[in-house]
Amino acid sequence: MLKVDGVSKRFGGIKALDNVSVELEKDTIVGLMGPNGSGKTTLFNIISGILKPDKGTIVFNNTKIDGLAPNKIATLGISRTFQEIRLINDLTVLENTMISALQHFKMDYNKAAEHSLKALETVGLEKKSEWFVRDLNLYEKKLIEMARAIAAMPKLILVDEIMAGLTEEEQSRVARIMNELREYGITIFWIEHVIRAMFKLLKVDKIIVLNWGKKLAEGSPEEILHNKEVIEAYLGKSSMRGG
Structure with a gap:
Protein backbone atom coordinates (compact mmCIF):
# COMPACT_ATOMS: atom_id res chain seq x y z
CA MET A 1 0.00 0.00 0.00
CA LEU A 2 2.71 2.48 1.05
CA LYS A 3 6.37 2.07 0.19
CA VAL A 4 8.99 4.53 1.44
CA ASP A 5 12.29 3.68 -0.23
CA GLY A 6 15.63 5.15 0.83
CA VAL A 7 14.29 8.51 2.01
CA SER A 8 16.78 11.06 3.36
CA LYS A 9 16.28 14.62 4.59
CA ARG A 10 18.72 17.24 5.88
CA PHE A 11 18.11 20.50 7.70
CA GLY A 12 21.39 22.35 7.30
CA GLY A 13 24.04 20.17 8.89
CA ILE A 14 21.52 17.92 10.64
CA LYS A 15 20.53 14.67 8.94
CA ALA A 16 16.91 14.21 10.09
CA LEU A 17 16.38 11.06 8.02
CA ASP A 18 19.10 8.83 6.61
CA ASN A 19 18.13 6.27 3.95
CA VAL A 20 14.89 5.21 5.67
CA SER A 21 12.74 2.53 4.04
CA VAL A 22 9.28 1.51 5.27
CA GLU A 23 6.46 -0.63 3.87
CA LEU A 24 2.85 -0.68 5.06
CA GLU A 25 0.29 -3.26 4.00
CA LYS A 26 -3.42 -2.55 3.67
CA ASP A 27 -5.66 -2.93 6.74
CA THR A 28 -2.82 -2.86 9.27
CA ILE A 29 -1.80 -0.73 12.24
CA VAL A 30 1.91 0.07 12.20
CA GLY A 31 3.58 1.83 15.11
CA LEU A 32 6.45 4.29 14.71
CA MET A 33 8.64 4.80 17.77
CA GLY A 34 11.91 6.46 18.64
CA PRO A 35 13.46 8.95 21.06
CA ASN A 36 12.79 12.67 20.61
CA GLY A 37 14.55 13.97 17.50
CA SER A 38 14.76 10.57 15.83
CA GLY A 39 12.95 11.72 12.67
CA LYS A 40 9.43 10.40 13.20
CA THR A 41 7.46 13.59 12.50
CA THR A 42 9.84 14.48 9.66
CA LEU A 43 8.92 11.17 8.03
CA PHE A 44 5.20 11.97 8.42
CA ASN A 45 5.76 15.44 6.98
CA ILE A 46 7.45 13.94 3.92
CA ILE A 47 4.77 11.29 3.38
CA SER A 48 2.00 13.92 3.65
CA GLY A 49 3.77 16.38 1.32
CA ILE A 50 4.62 19.10 3.84
CA LEU A 51 8.32 18.44 3.16
CA LYS A 52 10.10 17.10 0.10
CA PRO A 53 12.75 14.39 0.53
CA ASP A 54 16.32 15.12 -0.52
CA LYS A 55 16.63 11.53 -1.73
CA GLY A 56 14.39 8.50 -2.06
CA THR A 57 10.90 7.74 -3.33
CA ILE A 58 7.44 7.24 -1.85
CA VAL A 59 4.78 5.19 -3.62
CA PHE A 60 1.17 4.99 -2.42
CA ASN A 61 -1.19 2.53 -4.11
CA ASN A 62 1.09 2.40 -7.17
CA THR A 63 1.27 6.20 -7.45
CA LYS A 64 4.55 8.05 -6.84
CA ILE A 65 3.74 10.79 -4.34
CA ASP A 66 7.08 12.23 -3.20
CA GLY A 67 7.14 15.89 -4.17
CA LEU A 68 3.36 16.20 -4.61
CA ALA A 69 1.48 18.98 -2.82
CA PRO A 70 -0.29 18.06 0.46
CA ASN A 71 -3.78 18.61 -0.99
CA LYS A 72 -3.02 16.28 -3.90
CA ILE A 73 -1.74 13.59 -1.53
CA ALA A 74 -4.88 14.02 0.60
CA THR A 75 -7.14 13.45 -2.41
CA LEU A 76 -5.24 10.23 -3.13
CA GLY A 77 -6.27 8.93 0.30
CA ILE A 78 -3.72 9.96 2.94
CA SER A 79 -4.85 12.09 5.89
CA ARG A 80 -3.22 12.88 9.21
CA THR A 81 -3.52 14.26 12.71
CA PHE A 82 -0.95 16.58 14.26
CA GLN A 83 0.96 16.44 17.51
CA GLU A 84 0.05 20.08 18.10
CA ILE A 85 -3.72 20.44 17.80
CA ARG A 86 -4.67 22.58 14.81
CA LEU A 87 -8.26 23.62 15.45
CA ILE A 88 -10.05 26.97 15.23
CA ASN A 89 -11.42 27.78 18.68
CA ASP A 90 -14.13 30.17 17.46
CA LEU A 91 -15.69 27.59 15.13
CA THR A 92 -17.95 24.75 16.20
CA VAL A 93 -16.91 21.11 16.38
CA LEU A 94 -18.81 20.40 13.17
CA GLU A 95 -17.36 23.39 11.32
CA ASN A 96 -13.82 22.36 12.25
CA THR A 97 -14.50 18.84 11.01
CA MET A 98 -16.03 20.14 7.77
CA ILE A 99 -12.83 21.94 6.79
CA SER A 100 -11.37 18.67 5.54
CA ALA A 101 -14.36 17.77 3.36
CA LEU A 102 -14.63 21.30 1.95
CA GLN A 103 -10.89 21.57 1.21
CA HIS A 104 -10.25 18.25 -0.44
CA PHE A 105 -13.53 17.28 -2.08
CA LYS A 106 -15.20 20.61 -2.89
CA MET A 107 -18.53 19.39 -1.47
CA ASP A 108 -21.37 21.84 -1.02
CA TYR A 109 -21.98 22.96 2.57
CA ASN A 110 -24.91 20.64 3.34
CA LYS A 111 -23.21 17.55 1.96
CA ALA A 112 -19.98 18.38 3.79
CA ALA A 113 -21.94 18.83 7.04
CA GLU A 114 -23.67 15.46 6.63
CA HIS A 115 -20.41 13.72 5.80
CA SER A 116 -18.57 15.36 8.71
CA LEU A 117 -21.32 14.49 11.19
CA LYS A 118 -20.80 10.82 10.32
CA ALA A 119 -17.10 11.24 11.11
CA LEU A 120 -18.03 12.77 14.47
CA GLU A 121 -20.32 9.82 15.16
CA THR A 122 -17.37 7.51 14.56
CA VAL A 123 -15.41 9.19 17.38
CA GLY A 124 -18.45 9.72 19.64
CA LEU A 125 -18.69 13.52 19.42
CA GLU A 126 -21.88 13.96 17.41
CA LYS A 127 -23.79 15.27 20.45
CA LYS A 128 -21.31 18.14 20.77
CA SER A 129 -21.27 19.03 17.08
CA GLU A 130 -22.60 22.56 17.75
CA TRP A 131 -20.27 23.28 20.67
CA PHE A 132 -17.45 25.77 20.16
CA VAL A 133 -14.02 24.15 20.23
CA ARG A 134 -12.82 26.58 22.92
CA ASP A 135 -15.26 24.94 25.37
CA LEU A 136 -13.87 21.41 24.97
CA ASN A 137 -11.17 19.55 26.89
CA LEU A 138 -7.94 18.12 25.45
CA TYR A 139 -9.40 14.65 24.89
CA GLU A 140 -12.35 16.02 22.92
CA LYS A 141 -10.08 18.25 20.83
CA LYS A 142 -7.96 15.24 19.93
CA LEU A 143 -11.10 13.40 18.86
CA ILE A 144 -11.93 16.30 16.52
CA GLU A 145 -8.46 15.95 14.99
CA MET A 146 -9.24 12.29 14.38
CA ALA A 147 -12.71 13.07 13.02
CA ARG A 148 -11.25 15.61 10.62
CA ALA A 149 -8.82 12.99 9.33
CA ILE A 150 -11.69 10.50 8.91
CA ALA A 151 -13.80 13.10 7.07
CA ALA A 152 -11.15 13.23 4.34
CA MET A 153 -12.24 9.66 3.41
CA PRO A 154 -8.72 8.26 3.73
CA LYS A 155 -7.25 4.88 2.95
CA LEU A 156 -4.32 5.69 5.28
CA ILE A 157 -4.23 7.91 8.38
CA LEU A 158 -0.97 9.20 9.84
CA VAL A 159 -1.62 9.58 13.59
CA ASP A 160 0.92 11.72 15.47
CA GLU A 161 1.08 11.17 19.27
CA ILE A 162 -2.65 11.24 19.88
CA MET A 163 -2.36 9.65 23.35
CA ALA A 164 -0.15 12.33 24.92
CA GLY A 165 -1.79 14.09 27.87
CA LEU A 166 -4.78 11.73 28.06
CA THR A 167 -5.91 9.66 31.04
CA GLU A 168 -5.70 5.88 30.83
CA GLU A 169 -9.47 5.66 30.27
CA GLU A 170 -9.30 8.24 27.47
CA GLN A 171 -6.38 6.38 25.90
CA SER A 172 -8.43 3.18 25.95
CA ARG A 173 -11.33 4.93 24.19
CA VAL A 174 -9.03 6.30 21.49
CA ALA A 175 -7.51 2.84 21.05
CA ARG A 176 -10.98 1.35 20.48
CA ILE A 177 -11.66 3.95 17.78
CA MET A 178 -8.37 3.21 16.03
CA ASN A 179 -8.97 -0.54 16.16
CA GLU A 180 -12.44 0.02 14.66
CA LEU A 181 -11.00 2.14 11.84
CA ARG A 182 -8.78 -0.76 10.84
CA GLU A 183 -11.89 -2.97 10.73
CA TYR A 184 -13.45 -0.40 8.38
CA GLY A 185 -10.51 -0.84 5.99
CA ILE A 186 -8.40 2.17 7.02
CA THR A 187 -4.67 1.60 7.49
CA ILE A 188 -3.02 3.46 10.38
CA PHE A 189 0.61 4.60 10.70
CA TRP A 190 0.99 5.79 14.27
CA ILE A 191 3.68 7.73 16.15
CA GLU A 192 3.45 7.24 19.90
CA HIS A 193 5.52 7.70 23.07
CA VAL A 194 2.93 6.17 25.42
CA ILE A 195 4.37 2.66 25.69
CA ARG A 196 1.24 1.21 27.31
CA ALA A 197 -0.86 2.28 24.34
CA MET A 198 1.55 0.93 21.75
CA LYS A 214 17.96 5.83 10.81
CA LYS A 215 15.75 2.77 11.05
CA LEU A 216 16.99 0.95 14.14
CA ALA A 217 14.55 -1.96 14.25
CA GLU A 218 11.36 -3.40 12.77
CA GLY A 219 9.25 -6.28 14.03
CA SER A 220 6.28 -7.45 16.05
CA PRO A 221 5.53 -5.72 19.37
CA GLU A 222 7.01 -8.71 21.20
CA GLU A 223 10.22 -8.56 19.16
CA ILE A 224 10.60 -4.81 19.68
CA LEU A 225 9.91 -5.07 23.42
CA HIS A 226 12.91 -7.38 23.83
CA ASN A 227 15.23 -5.78 21.26
CA LYS A 228 18.48 -4.79 23.02
CA GLU A 229 19.26 -1.98 20.56
CA VAL A 230 15.83 -0.44 21.13
CA ILE A 231 16.17 -0.68 24.91
CA GLU A 232 19.59 0.96 24.68
CA ALA A 233 18.25 3.79 22.49
CA TYR A 234 15.55 4.60 25.05
CA LEU A 235 17.36 3.90 28.31
CA GLY A 236 21.08 4.06 27.53
CA LYS A 237 23.85 1.50 27.96
CA SER A 238 24.23 2.11 31.69
CA SER A 239 20.60 1.13 32.30
CA MET A 240 21.12 -2.12 30.41
CA ARG A 241 24.12 -2.90 32.61
CA GLY A 242 22.04 -2.17 35.68
CA GLY A 243 24.00 0.86 36.83
Whole structure:
Protein backbone atom coordinates (compact mmCIF):
# COMPACT_ATOMS: atom_id res chain seq x y z
CA MET A 1 0.00 0.00 0.00
CA LEU A 2 2.71 2.48 1.05
CA LYS A 3 6.37 2.07 0.19
CA VAL A 4 8.99 4.53 1.44
CA ASP A 5 12.29 3.68 -0.23
CA GLY A 6 15.63 5.15 0.83
CA VAL A 7 14.29 8.51 2.01
CA SER A 8 16.78 11.06 3.36
CA LYS A 9 16.28 14.62 4.59
CA ARG A 10 18.72 17.24 5.88
CA PHE A 11 18.11 20.50 7.70
CA GLY A 12 21.39 22.35 7.30
CA GLY A 13 24.04 20.17 8.89
CA ILE A 14 21.52 17.92 10.64
CA LYS A 15 20.53 14.67 8.94
CA ALA A 16 16.91 14.21 10.09
CA LEU A 17 16.38 11.06 8.02
CA ASP A 18 19.10 8.83 6.61
CA ASN A 19 18.13 6.27 3.95
CA VAL A 20 14.89 5.21 5.67
CA SER A 21 12.74 2.53 4.04
CA VAL A 22 9.28 1.51 5.27
CA GLU A 23 6.46 -0.63 3.87
CA LEU A 24 2.85 -0.68 5.06
CA GLU A 25 0.29 -3.26 4.00
CA LYS A 26 -3.42 -2.55 3.67
CA ASP A 27 -5.66 -2.93 6.74
CA THR A 28 -2.82 -2.86 9.27
CA ILE A 29 -1.80 -0.73 12.24
CA VAL A 30 1.91 0.07 12.20
CA GLY A 31 3.58 1.83 15.11
CA LEU A 32 6.45 4.29 14.71
CA MET A 33 8.64 4.80 17.77
CA GLY A 34 11.91 6.46 18.64
CA PRO A 35 13.46 8.95 21.06
CA ASN A 36 12.79 12.67 20.61
CA GLY A 37 14.55 13.97 17.50
CA SER A 38 14.76 10.57 15.83
CA GLY A 39 12.95 11.72 12.67
CA LYS A 40 9.43 10.40 13.20
CA THR A 41 7.46 13.59 12.50
CA THR A 42 9.84 14.48 9.66
CA LEU A 43 8.92 11.17 8.03
CA PHE A 44 5.20 11.97 8.42
CA ASN A 45 5.76 15.44 6.98
CA ILE A 46 7.45 13.94 3.92
CA ILE A 47 4.77 11.29 3.38
CA SER A 48 2.00 13.92 3.65
CA GLY A 49 3.77 16.38 1.32
CA ILE A 50 4.62 19.10 3.84
CA LEU A 51 8.32 18.44 3.16
CA LYS A 52 10.10 17.10 0.10
CA PRO A 53 12.75 14.39 0.53
CA ASP A 54 16.32 15.12 -0.52
CA LYS A 55 16.63 11.53 -1.73
CA GLY A 56 14.39 8.50 -2.06
CA THR A 57 10.90 7.74 -3.33
CA ILE A 58 7.44 7.24 -1.85
CA VAL A 59 4.78 5.19 -3.62
CA PHE A 60 1.17 4.99 -2.42
CA ASN A 61 -1.19 2.53 -4.11
CA ASN A 62 1.09 2.40 -7.17
CA THR A 63 1.27 6.20 -7.45
CA LYS A 64 4.55 8.05 -6.84
CA ILE A 65 3.74 10.79 -4.34
CA ASP A 66 7.08 12.23 -3.20
CA GLY A 67 7.14 15.89 -4.17
CA LEU A 68 3.36 16.20 -4.61
CA ALA A 69 1.48 18.98 -2.82
CA PRO A 70 -0.29 18.06 0.46
CA ASN A 71 -3.78 18.61 -0.99
CA LYS A 72 -3.02 16.28 -3.90
CA ILE A 73 -1.74 13.59 -1.53
CA ALA A 74 -4.88 14.02 0.60
CA THR A 75 -7.14 13.45 -2.41
CA LEU A 76 -5.24 10.23 -3.13
CA GLY A 77 -6.27 8.93 0.30
CA ILE A 78 -3.72 9.96 2.94
CA SER A 79 -4.85 12.09 5.89
CA ARG A 80 -3.22 12.88 9.21
CA THR A 81 -3.52 14.26 12.71
CA PHE A 82 -0.95 16.58 14.26
CA GLN A 83 0.96 16.44 17.51
CA GLU A 84 0.05 20.08 18.10
CA ILE A 85 -3.72 20.44 17.80
CA ARG A 86 -4.67 22.58 14.81
CA LEU A 87 -8.26 23.62 15.45
CA ILE A 88 -10.05 26.97 15.23
CA ASN A 89 -11.42 27.78 18.68
CA ASP A 90 -14.13 30.17 17.46
CA LEU A 91 -15.69 27.59 15.13
CA THR A 92 -17.95 24.75 16.20
CA VAL A 93 -16.91 21.11 16.38
CA LEU A 94 -18.81 20.40 13.17
CA GLU A 95 -17.36 23.39 11.32
CA ASN A 96 -13.82 22.36 12.25
CA THR A 97 -14.50 18.84 11.01
CA MET A 98 -16.03 20.14 7.77
CA ILE A 99 -12.83 21.94 6.79
CA SER A 100 -11.37 18.67 5.54
CA ALA A 101 -14.36 17.77 3.36
CA LEU A 102 -14.63 21.30 1.95
CA GLN A 103 -10.89 21.57 1.21
CA HIS A 104 -10.25 18.25 -0.44
CA PHE A 105 -13.53 17.28 -2.08
CA LYS A 106 -15.20 20.61 -2.89
CA MET A 107 -18.53 19.39 -1.47
CA ASP A 108 -21.37 21.84 -1.02
CA TYR A 109 -21.98 22.96 2.57
CA ASN A 110 -24.91 20.64 3.34
CA LYS A 111 -23.21 17.55 1.96
CA ALA A 112 -19.98 18.38 3.79
CA ALA A 113 -21.94 18.83 7.04
CA GLU A 114 -23.67 15.46 6.63
CA HIS A 115 -20.41 13.72 5.80
CA SER A 116 -18.57 15.36 8.71
CA LEU A 117 -21.32 14.49 11.19
CA LYS A 118 -20.80 10.82 10.32
CA ALA A 119 -17.10 11.24 11.11
CA LEU A 120 -18.03 12.77 14.47
CA GLU A 121 -20.32 9.82 15.16
CA THR A 122 -17.37 7.51 14.56
CA VAL A 123 -15.41 9.19 17.38
CA GLY A 124 -18.45 9.72 19.64
CA LEU A 125 -18.69 13.52 19.42
CA GLU A 126 -21.88 13.96 17.41
CA LYS A 127 -23.79 15.27 20.45
CA LYS A 128 -21.31 18.14 20.77
CA SER A 129 -21.27 19.03 17.08
CA GLU A 130 -22.60 22.56 17.75
CA TRP A 131 -20.27 23.28 20.67
CA PHE A 132 -17.45 25.77 20.16
CA VAL A 133 -14.02 24.15 20.23
CA ARG A 134 -12.82 26.58 22.92
CA ASP A 135 -15.26 24.94 25.37
CA LEU A 136 -13.87 21.41 24.97
CA ASN A 137 -11.17 19.55 26.89
CA LEU A 138 -7.94 18.12 25.45
CA TYR A 139 -9.40 14.65 24.89
CA GLU A 140 -12.35 16.02 22.92
CA LYS A 141 -10.08 18.25 20.83
CA LYS A 142 -7.96 15.24 19.93
CA LEU A 143 -11.10 13.40 18.86
CA ILE A 144 -11.93 16.30 16.52
CA GLU A 145 -8.46 15.95 14.99
CA MET A 146 -9.24 12.29 14.38
CA ALA A 147 -12.71 13.07 13.02
CA ARG A 148 -11.25 15.61 10.62
CA ALA A 149 -8.82 12.99 9.33
CA ILE A 150 -11.69 10.50 8.91
CA ALA A 151 -13.80 13.10 7.07
CA ALA A 152 -11.15 13.23 4.34
CA MET A 153 -12.24 9.66 3.41
CA PRO A 154 -8.72 8.26 3.73
CA LYS A 155 -7.25 4.88 2.95
CA LEU A 156 -4.32 5.69 5.28
CA ILE A 157 -4.23 7.91 8.38
CA LEU A 158 -0.97 9.20 9.84
CA VAL A 159 -1.62 9.58 13.59
CA ASP A 160 0.92 11.72 15.47
CA GLU A 161 1.08 11.17 19.27
CA ILE A 162 -2.65 11.24 19.88
CA MET A 163 -2.36 9.65 23.35
CA ALA A 164 -0.15 12.33 24.92
CA GLY A 165 -1.79 14.09 27.87
CA LEU A 166 -4.78 11.73 28.06
CA THR A 167 -5.91 9.66 31.04
CA GLU A 168 -5.70 5.88 30.83
CA GLU A 169 -9.47 5.66 30.27
CA GLU A 170 -9.30 8.24 27.47
CA GLN A 171 -6.38 6.38 25.90
CA SER A 172 -8.43 3.18 25.95
CA ARG A 173 -11.33 4.93 24.19
CA VAL A 174 -9.03 6.30 21.49
CA ALA A 175 -7.51 2.84 21.05
CA ARG A 176 -10.98 1.35 20.48
CA ILE A 177 -11.66 3.95 17.78
CA MET A 178 -8.37 3.21 16.03
CA ASN A 179 -8.97 -0.54 16.16
CA GLU A 180 -12.44 0.02 14.66
CA LEU A 181 -11.00 2.14 11.84
CA ARG A 182 -8.78 -0.76 10.84
CA GLU A 183 -11.89 -2.97 10.73
CA TYR A 184 -13.45 -0.40 8.38
CA GLY A 185 -10.51 -0.84 5.99
CA ILE A 186 -8.40 2.17 7.02
CA THR A 187 -4.67 1.60 7.49
CA ILE A 188 -3.02 3.46 10.38
CA PHE A 189 0.61 4.60 10.70
CA TRP A 190 0.99 5.79 14.27
CA ILE A 191 3.68 7.73 16.15
CA GLU A 192 3.45 7.24 19.90
CA HIS A 193 5.52 7.70 23.07
CA VAL A 194 2.93 6.17 25.42
CA ILE A 195 4.37 2.66 25.69
CA ARG A 196 1.24 1.21 27.31
CA ALA A 197 -0.86 2.28 24.34
CA MET A 198 1.55 0.93 21.75
CA PHE A 199 2.04 -2.48 23.35
CA LYS A 200 -1.21 -3.17 25.20
CA LEU A 201 -4.16 -1.15 23.92
CA LEU A 202 -4.01 -1.54 20.15
CA LYS A 203 -3.70 -4.58 17.92
CA VAL A 204 -0.46 -3.36 16.35
CA ASP A 205 0.79 -5.52 13.47
CA LYS A 206 4.37 -4.27 13.59
CA ILE A 207 6.50 -1.51 15.05
CA ILE A 208 9.26 0.47 13.35
CA VAL A 209 11.86 2.21 15.52
CA LEU A 210 13.91 5.20 14.37
CA ASN A 211 17.00 6.56 16.10
CA TRP A 212 19.13 9.50 14.92
CA GLY A 213 17.30 9.49 11.60
CA LYS A 214 17.96 5.83 10.81
CA LYS A 215 15.75 2.77 11.05
CA LEU A 216 16.99 0.95 14.14
CA ALA A 217 14.55 -1.96 14.25
CA GLU A 218 11.36 -3.40 12.77
CA GLY A 219 9.25 -6.28 14.03
CA SER A 220 6.28 -7.45 16.05
CA PRO A 221 5.53 -5.72 19.37
CA GLU A 222 7.01 -8.71 21.20
CA GLU A 223 10.22 -8.56 19.16
CA ILE A 224 10.60 -4.81 19.68
CA LEU A 225 9.91 -5.07 23.42
CA HIS A 226 12.91 -7.38 23.83
CA ASN A 227 15.23 -5.78 21.26
CA LYS A 228 18.48 -4.79 23.02
CA GLU A 229 19.26 -1.98 20.56
CA VAL A 230 15.83 -0.44 21.13
CA ILE A 231 16.17 -0.68 24.91
CA GLU A 232 19.59 0.96 24.68
CA ALA A 233 18.25 3.79 22.49
CA TYR A 234 15.55 4.60 25.05
CA LEU A 235 17.36 3.90 28.31
CA GLY A 236 21.08 4.06 27.53
CA LYS A 237 23.85 1.50 27.96
CA SER A 238 24.23 2.11 31.69
CA SER A 239 20.60 1.13 32.30
CA MET A 240 21.12 -2.12 30.41
CA ARG A 241 24.12 -2.90 32.61
CA GLY A 242 22.04 -2.17 35.68
CA GLY A 243 24.00 0.86 36.83
